[in-house]
Amino acid sequence: MSTRIAVLGCGAIGSLYAAHLARVPGVEVWAVDPWREHVEAIEAGGLTVTGQAAFTAPVHARTSAGELPPCRFGIVATKSSHTGDAVAAARDVLADAAVVSVQNGVGNEELIAEFLPRVIRGTIVTAGAVTAPGTVRYDAPGDSWLGPFEPRPASTAEIELLAGLLNEGGLKTHAVADARGPQWTKVVFNAATSPLAALTGLTVGQVCTDPGLRTQVGILIAEARAVCVAAGIELTRDPAEAVEEAIREAFGHRPSMLQDVLARRPTEIDVLNGGIAAEGRRVGVATPGHDAMVALVHGLETSWR
Incomplete structure (x- = not known):
């Protein structure tokens, strides 16, 4: 059985996460973004990465979280101002998921925890930009760190599993006790x-x-x-x-x-x-x-x- 992962927000970071995870055997990635042209291009031809890496990965893409199947992991990569709306819309499909924020700033985990029970504190220093529908340019590599969000943490096993999948996909990731x-x-x-x-x-x-x-x-x-x-x-x-x-x-x-x-x-x-x-x-x-x-x-x- 495949490991389903939902990526909320398909800007640069969300697209890079989705593409790298989607090339891991046994991983099925579902991305959600309101930009219809981007979503349609991904669904039709996969998500293409250029720049620091060059590949195309199969990613399921939708404009509505309600069209996703239940997922084991969720990755929130929206702008911080959209966190609450995005997580609320995906609440049902992420009800049994461990969910990580890879967003800028502080305070996003608190918003996610208002809707979901197991939250991961995440940080990524990778940089990129979406250059066309279905294409993301990988500008600068960088490590990622995943750890428990202290008030409502995901389990250590879940954090280590997601970190392992990201490493396998080509994004160097550390599972840590304090993120x-x-x-x-x-x-x-x-x-x-x-x-x-x-x-x-x-x-x-x-x-x-x-x-x-x-x-x-x-x-x-x-x-x-x-x-x-x-x-x-x-x-x-x-x-x-x-x-x-x-x-x-x-x-x-x-x-x-x-x-x-x-x-x-x-x-x-x-x-x-x-x-x-x-x-x-x-x-x-x-x-x-x-x-x-x-x-x-x-x-x-x-x-x-």
Whole structure:
């Protein structure tokens, strides 16, 4: 019997997860996304990966979660603002599933846990972009980390099984006892660079090599690290190292927040800088830099209206 996996949200990350898992023997992947042309192309000809890898994998794709069969695992890869609606729509097919968030920011697991009983905290640093219906470009490889969401955790066996399937599919994945460190390591880097890219129109590499903007990156990192120390969260790497790596390996990358701004879509500022600021308030650490990023990006969004 095949292992069925539902992927909610077929943007870049959801598409990369779906395609890599679908080439594992014995795995059946069902993807859900409202973009009809993308869904129809995937259903008709498979999901094609270009860039860092080159293959086409068979993926079932639908525009409605109600058309999915019951699944053993769920992967939530929607924008954070769509988490509640996406999980609610898939609640019946994921009733007996272990469900992981691989989304940006913090707070998504709490939303998933409102609907489903076994939740996995997930982090992925892979980058990509959907370039055409049925095609996703794999821009930058990176590890994934899966661990229990403490209030409503999936079992260790489930976490290890999903990590093993992802490894077999070609996405290096670690099953860990505490996934907060990897999650916050990504959040700190993204919150220090993405809003600056979104506000200036510059790539990550350009932001990190501009002297004035690099100073702001450092301020945002320092505030976030202070929050992590107060919250007892141990980062898995020095965010300054991640900045240098981004300059070397992803200089021209446009982060998703910049892509949202260019398309005049709502951003995920509230779960990135807003999430850090909220945790700062909880643990008594001031975050004026992150508060400023939230206000500026929301101001930009308001200007479109």
